[in-house]
Amino acid sequence: MTSVVDERVSNEVEALEVILMDDVIIEREGNKPTIIETVVHPLTGDDTDQQYVCVTLKVKFTPDYPDSSPEVTLRNPSGLDDQRLSMINSKIKEKLAECLGQPVVFELMELVGENLTERNLPSGQCLFCLYDFVEGDKFTKTQCYHYFHSHCLGSHLIVEKKYYQEYLDKLPNWQQMQAPPYQPTCPVCRSEVSCNVDALREAPPPIESKNAEPFPLTPERKVQKQQYVERFCL
Ligand SMILES: [Zn+2]
Ligand SMILES: [Zn+2]
Known part of the structure; x- marks a missing residue:
């Protein structure tokens, strides 16, 4: 036709x-x-x-x-x-x-x-601090398309690495030798991420955290915090 x-x-x-x-x-x-x-x-x-x-x-x-x-x-x-x-x-x-x-x-x-x-910003909250992304925030997009404040992600990876090291230290020597080196992973989907942890950590903290009351621990936030600790720190 x-x-x-x-x-x-x-x-x-x-x-x-x-x-x-x-x-x-x-x-x-x-x-x-x-x-x-x-x-x-x-x-x-x-x-x-x-x-x-x-x-x-x-x-x-x-x-x-x-x-x-x-x-x-x-x-x-x-x-x-x-x-x-x-x-x-x-x-x-x-x-x-x-x-x-x-x-x-x-x-x-x-x-x-x-x-x-x-407004080229991801919508939603940063998993770590639960603050929204706002204009002026420094944030990181992982290879798996998840978003975090750079500062928050840096802090998380430093802690995670420290826990991994503590875990290794408790293992017998032969197991320590065989254990893989620490690999940063995305806290949402567990994909491997490659990033410069020190540079992330140097990024300024989330802007909204500066305007906020000194950590308003609402019941909802308390639960989320606890979930976070269980998921990443135990
Ligand atoms: Zn954050
Ligand atoms: Zn991810």
Whole structure:
């Protein structure tokens, strides 16, 4: 089945293919592009280690796109909570209204990308200190995509290494000789992590810890602390 494709659409799709290459999926019915899908990251250049959030932008063309707005959905968000997604979604709606009658996919990619760049932080808490990640915090993304304040992770690994050494010291000599050297692991998934523990430890403590009351030990926090001790320190 072939049909005439609006030139505005064919030009847009061609440009997307040239610029994004393998990073864009284009579905077609016959020769007519119907769905565009691409993963949007914060604009950090080639430094992918510094990207903590991302989302898939899916644009479904209406039959008379761009004279009517396409259906736009955000899928597989990573590091974004619902509040943030609905904020981006409402900006998308505004943009669609503004751009009615002209191709809008690049505009949408830019809008989402800028939004991710503005707050390129993982959402949620650091497992160790239970404080949120905030602007200005130094944090580390492990190879297994888990996030911690650098300071907290450094402190944890130092303690873990110390416990491992104490454990080794109690073993008979021959067992000590056979034991593997200490290997830092991710406290969430136990994957091996490679990092410079001393450099981590030198990172400033979490910003929220400075603003907080001197350790408010709520019942919830007490339980979490206990779980932490049992999991990592015993
Ligand atoms: Zn922390
Ligand atoms: Zn992990």
